[in-house]
Amino acid sequence: MKNILFASTALVAFGGAAAADVALSGRAEMGIFKNNAAFQAAKGNPVTEVGAQFFTDIDVTFTMSGETDNGLTFGASVDLDEGGNQAATKNNSDDGGATIFISGGFGTVTMGDTDGALDWALTDAGNVGNPGSLADDETTHAGYNGAYLDGGNDGQILRWDYTSGAFGVAVSLEDDNGSNAVNTGIGYAIGFKYALDLSGTTVNFGLGHQRAADGAPGTATDAKATGVSVSATFANGLAAGIEYTDMTNSVFDKHIGVGLGYTTGAFSIHANYGKYDGVVAANDQKGYGLAAAYDLGGGAVVHFGYGSGKVGAGVSQKSMSLGLGLSF
Known part of the structure; x- marks a missing residue:
């Protein structure tokens, strides 16, 4: 993605102070999308919103960065596509598509709309070699697991992570923030990852554990997850x-x-499958997704996406999109 530099010397207050940079990047998408009534019902939308429709989306991101006199780096980003809907700049307790970080020899501390430590450590199978699609069809089916327990409360996450060579570790917290009838405190996660380089083949290992702040410890709503991933x-x-x-x-x-996933020249293709085993059969969920893309060059890519999923013995939820993604 190309970045337009707005200010290469946005802040020089005193002699010796480092400059701060502000960059603007964006993405526009246009095409068509289609889904069935079961898909719309699962998303809580009117079931009349089915059939082929035009698809348009514009996403603008401001990225700011700087450096202190003693070498600490800091920065922030605001996604206006999300920020406009969630009031990132108006609500002190809602990240709203914004992240802020500071980094140094101690590692990196990030707060806002970011991954928890478990999500940070694991490689999501739905993202392996995935060129993406307009409506994210391949990663919105019923069997897809992309956030683990992140976002179960106010969605504002504080994460510390540290990387040394091929090894990385992270710890994160997420506040209940009154999202439940009884404030149950802080959710937490810890994650580890390791990247192994084997003469042109990179193998990534991830391991982590997370507890959501959904219920008091030891109760039936005290949700926990432990995950592991391997990707190459x-x-x-x-x-x-x-x-x-x-x-x-x-x-x-x-x-x-x-x-x-597979990429050859300008063409990329991806497929994924996911399955949840429910406590009872009615909670079982499964699905698969497909994505394909052709890079036209200069930031223009033709995208196709398809997803199909099912909850229990219900009707299959299906969605599809086709069009152009334009990166600026």
Whole structure:
């Protein structure tokens, strides 16, 4: 994605002070999308919103960065597509598509709309070699697990992470913030990851544990998740990954996801499958997603996406999109 530099010397208050940079990037999408009544019902939308429709979306992100006199780096980003809907700049307790970080020899501390430590550590099978689609069809099916327990409360996460060579560790917190009838305190997560380079093949390992602040410790609503993932990117353009998550005090017992991707020249293709095993059969969820893209160059890409999923013995939820993604 190209960045337009707005100010390369936005802040020089005193002699020796480092400059701060503000950059603007954006993405526009146009095409068509289609889904069935079961998909709309699952999203809580009117079931009349089905059939082929025009698709348009514009996303603008401001990225700011700077450096202190003693070498600490800091920055922030605001996603106006999300920020406009969630009032990122108006609500002190809502991240609203914004993140802020400071980094140094101690690692990086990030707060806002960011991944928890478990999500940070694991490689999501749905993202392995995934070129993306306009409506994210391949990652919105019923079997997809992309955020674990993140966002179960106010969605504002505080994470510390540190990387040394191939090894990384992270710890995160998420406040209940009154999102439940009784404030149950702080949710937490810890994650570890390791990247192994094997002469052109990169293998990534991830491991982590998370507790949501959904219920008092030891109660039936004290949701927890422990996950592991392995993914590999090969020199021939192939990518593959698998993730497994064990859950307690949830409507699910476990989740497994697998993903494959392949890129050759300007063409990329991806497929993923995911399945939740419910505590009872009615809670079982499964689905698969497909994505394909052709890079036209200069930031223009043709995208296709398809997703199909099912909850229990219900009707399959299906969605599809096709069009152009334009990066600026």
